[in-house]
Amino acid sequence: MRALAASLGALALLTLPFWLANPYHQHVVIMAGIFTILALSLNLLLGYTGQLSLGHAGFFGIGAYTAALLALSWEWPFWLTLPSAALTAGLAGLGIGRLALKVRGAYFVLVTISFAGVISLVSINWMELTNGPLGLPGVPPAELPWLSLRTKRAYYYLVLLGAALTYLVCQRVVRSRLGRAFLALRENEALAESVGVDPTRTLVAAAVLSAAMAGLAGGLYAHYTRFVSPEVFLFSYTVTMVIMVVAGGKGTLAGPVVGAVLFTALPEALREAMAWQWQMLAYGVLLVLLVFFLPRGIVPALRIHRVRAPALPAPSFLGEVSEGASTAPSERKMLTITDLSVAFGGVAALAGVSFAVRPGTITSLIGPNGAGKTTAFNAITGYLRPRRGRVSWGDVALTGRRPCEVARRGIVRTFQKTSVFPALTVRDNVLVGLHLRGRAGVLPILLARRAVREEEARLAAEAESIMAGVGLGHRRHETASALPYGEQRLVELAVALAAQPRLLLLDEPGAGMTGGEKERLIELIRRLRDGGMTVLLVEHDMRLVMGISDTVIVLNHGRVIAEGPPAAIQAHPDVIRAYLGAAARA
Amino acid sequence: MDAFLQHLVNGLVLGGTYALLGIGLTLIFGLMNLVNFAHGELYTLGAYATFAAVALGGWNFFVAVAAAIVVGAVAGALCERVLLAPLRDESIDTTMLVMIGLWIALQNAELLGWGGVAKSIPHPFPTAPLTLGPVGIAPLRVFVVLTALALIGLSWLLIQKTRLGTAMRATFQDRETAALMGVKIGRIHTATFAFGSALAAAAGALLGPIFLAYPSMGDLASLKAFSVVILGGLGNLAGATLGGVLLGIAEELGAGYVSSGYRDAVGFVIIILVLLFRPSGLFARSQRIG
CATH class of the missing domain: 3.40.50.300 (P-loop containing nucleotide triphosphate hydrolases)
Structure with missing residues (x-):
């Protein structure tokens, strides 16, 4: 049953561009893919380690600028700019992680906001590098030596591949020893340390992975819109990511995907009906309502509890020792x-x-x-x-x-x-x-x-x-x-x-x-x-x-x-x- | 040197209002363990309330400023009762998300209500600056800095000398014990949030006429308030006052001597550096809450 649903889903994803003839719809689907990567990336930190980063637009923007600048100034090919975008953002994540993870909770939030704020101001003021508020137009389209990804349809498959890879990375990490260490630190840091989990190293690893994924999304975005400006650092991107993760279900693998698809499609569907100010207003209200009424998110709420075999009688307590x-x-x-x-x-x-x-x-x-x-x-x-x-x-x-x-x-x-x-x-x-x-x-x-x-x-x-x-x-x-x-x-x-x-x-x-x-x-x-x-x-x-x-x-x-x-x-x-x-x- | 003095005076004017923002936030943060991202929206509310009263209602400017403070207090009390009281036992992350939601909702409600065009708030002061030796200062700014100082003084009196202030200090130190001693924690929370919001609205009512009122003005105000709180140490009233003045002066000097484009980076850099090297604030030795 599960396998059937999964293969149907995969088939739908693979054939989607042929169902959607309207380029605008194709655009929405591509953006949903990019936001899926971003939401998965934020979820790795927020959902699994319990640390909320409100600087994720910073990593996204670093990725976008890296790809754009390498392609424009040094004329690097696309297959090099994209990994470089992830790498640069990952390095930024390493730096910020090593500094910011000395603090936790609210203070971590503030350091990450400040980081994104500083980066954004640099992108506006460093005219020589970034062309300031005017941004960098004319980012070359995605081209591989043997394949052009200029069309929306082709780009869709690229983004789909990126999202699938990100999902796979998240899945492998959270089901591993490292992922258990993330959860342990979220749940009880003192106890985790007592059995040898190194909080700094573990959390920095999470920050680097998360930042690199956001950077990948930034690189994909730059080659897709072919224009990068300081707007990539907009705080509303970060807020959108947070809402996607919280609404979908933080600390689950499917949650961010559901949240990203829902919250890319929904605003677009409502675009005709309401001005974007109304949408943002609705976002704010929705976030409040979610916390009150669906605090764990959509995916955990939908999850059907599997019926377990009846519990065995308790064996003699403190029986044998390993x-x-x-x-x-x-x-x-x-x-x-x-x-x-x-x-x-x-x-x-x-x-x-x-x-x-x-x-x-x-x-x-x-x-x-x-x-x-x-x-x-x-x-x-x-x-x-x-x-x-x-x-x-x-x-x-x-x-x-x-x-x-x-x-x-x-x-x-x-x-x-x-x-x-x-x-x-x-x-x-x-x-x-x-x-x-x-x-x-x-x-x-x-x-x-x-x-x-x-x-x-x-x-x-x-x-x-x-x-x-x-x-x-x-x-x-x-x-x-x-x-x-x-x-x-x-x-x-x-x-x-x-x-x-x-x-x-x-x-x-x-x-x-x-x-x-x-x-x-x-x-x-x-x-x-x-x-x-x-x-x-x-x-x-x-x-x-x-x-x-x-x-x-x-x-x-x-x-x-x-x-x-x-x-x-x-x-x-x-x-x-x-x-x-x-x-x-x- | 003259330019330096001028920057110092301008920094002091800004710093007084930053201190108001910071005191409100440090009380809310320290006492309620709440990361209030909506703090800047109360600041915006203060500015728009003043604008509405003066430009639309034709009220006297001073009455309008006072009214804006009251509006801030009422709005704060309402927020606390409706949104925060039911979540009192939730984790700090949960309440933070609610406040982020409130921030976005309020800001866009303001955008819808007032439009994106910045409003200038009329005031009765002459525009010709008073000159004191090499330094010129607009009479409006004199009024702003004096009012800010008076409000800071009043806050100090409230915290140190009243029954409510004593209960607030007790709650900050040890919530459980305070509750056992008969302090009604729920009421203290409402009062604290209303008080902090009133101070934020006061800062908006005071700075609004100097700059302009626009829907996203609260974003920077929030960040500045957080910088002040971090600079001064959590729940530290004197620290927030000093931190506010320091931030105002640092910004003016940074804008004057480094680059005006990086003016707002000063606050960010302060947050990062202080959290990393002196997480308990620059003035950690001074007494907390008062």
Whole structure:
């Protein structure tokens, strides 16, 4: 059924110019193709990484000007100007991405607007290069050595090819390790970093790909209209792209295509009926209405939910643990913390803390609320820059490294507040956890190399065994945010275990669990240690802590007040005074 | 040197109104966590309201400016109640999209209502400039800068000295705690948005007579307001005031000594540089909100 619809659609697209005799209609279809490329390009950033660029007209314009200038001044042939347009815009994307992606959200929006604004002013004022507001007329038509693409009909096929290629690139990227990293950063940047996703590199890759696609659209536009002026930078182009993506459904592959076709055809159809001011007014109102009534867009709203096989009965929770999690004894290293100090404003959260975590042991960090336990986790794993002190892993210094670099060394932490990738399925959550277990780069992904496909199959199999291991196999296709609390904690654990840590830092893993669940958690942590993993635990449940720890370290007011085996700690007078005293009486 | 002083004075006049725009936006941005792309449209509204009252209604100019401010406040309150209140728990991206939609809709409504031709707003001031040594300044500009300063002073009093201002500062610092202490967050949001919109409309009513009123005048105003907010730091009233004056002067100097074609690039470059190198604003040390 799907295949039939797809082949009918392809046939319709391929024969379309023969149905449309009117050159004006052919023009509309070509513009729809160019906007499809633009919408797909914006969607890669907005839909998948969650970063809204309002500077996309800038990349489009850079592409258009590059193609026009190369063709006019240097008389480059069309088959060179078009890739150059994409390349130049991609380079601009690299520059802007590296600068702008230091900031997120609203600030990213503002930097991208400013970038497009500056580029537009340059195009108006740099008379020698761009001919200023008059623009560049007489861009040569598209000609290949053996084929002329002068006619609208021929150009339609060129644009169709461009749009199809762009779609294919988007499809390959979003279904790859890279695309999962985009989504992970959109959903929960801190968690993504904890399993080794490098936010800067990943987002810059998205910016470069997205900008290059917009540049390709610009090049196609320049050779089609054969005239380029500063109008290509018009903000209304960017707004049109945003509306296409939001209306069609951001974060879906088909959404931008549907949005682009709809919002190129609709205004043209309404052209006779209303002046363009009315159309723009309608656009604005429509955008507001969409947010209120169809916030996820047309495509997700139309998507028919496939009926799934009834859920299997839940297997025993925390059943088996993946064998992959074991660590060879030769790789065991000691975590050493020396004189670690962190201050928030004038308050010292950690005041010269030193301790060591012996390999292959379970060490617990306890202390009253505000003692600095989570702060210690944050400083060890790179989420906080300590004011003073050292963290080392074996003989490697971790201090000053970013969380994703710490994760690359095999040190993975969980978070006190339940932290999953809410909109992703359980399986995709675990696959993000496996990020560092794959190595496919951008180029092999785009070329769909066999190594990439084999890696995907291997990661999928590992994900299955991890889900089965923590007892989430029957939930694999459910969205993480839809799971009950206890199972979300399991997802969290599965994500961390997927990263195959050598040192696992668990921040209150037992919080909110029932007695039976905690028993199994203890069982699991023991088994991880016996497999060779080192575990550092922050936990409030004393029965749990005293039951499994090899060593207990007690923090109070940012200092270590005691350290030793559980029995010694329970008897330690300072500890009883600071902490256990209250708990023992309760 | 004389030319430099002249640029400085012109920059101060511009800067005063930029500060008004910036203060309004920084409150809305900081307190409501809302990227208000429609801010410039309230500025446009202020200019057109003044034009309508003076040129069509035959009102006194000063009454018209005051009326424009009131119109801005009412329009702002209405926007907040209708569009933003239902979306209070939505993400910042969602509300930003709504404000982009509102921006496009309002601008094109203005285009349809008033036409694309720029309107000049009549004012009662003599056109001959007052000369102070080497510097000449039109009496209208003196009025603009004094009114802007007075409004900035009033805003400061409102934020620092009134019950509403205290509640606003509390909400900015910690919304949940403020709500627990009995602050009605919904009302604070409405008041903040109305107040910020009134200031934007005031800036439009003041700059409209100096330049012209036209439908797309708000685009640049929005960008300038954002530059000011970023320059001054989020939710920082003193920072926005200083940032506005700095931007006005920087633009005048840039236009005078570099190229008038790149005048509006100054704001863009400021946004880019400050966000990249001092993301908390140039005046991050000063007290936030006031």
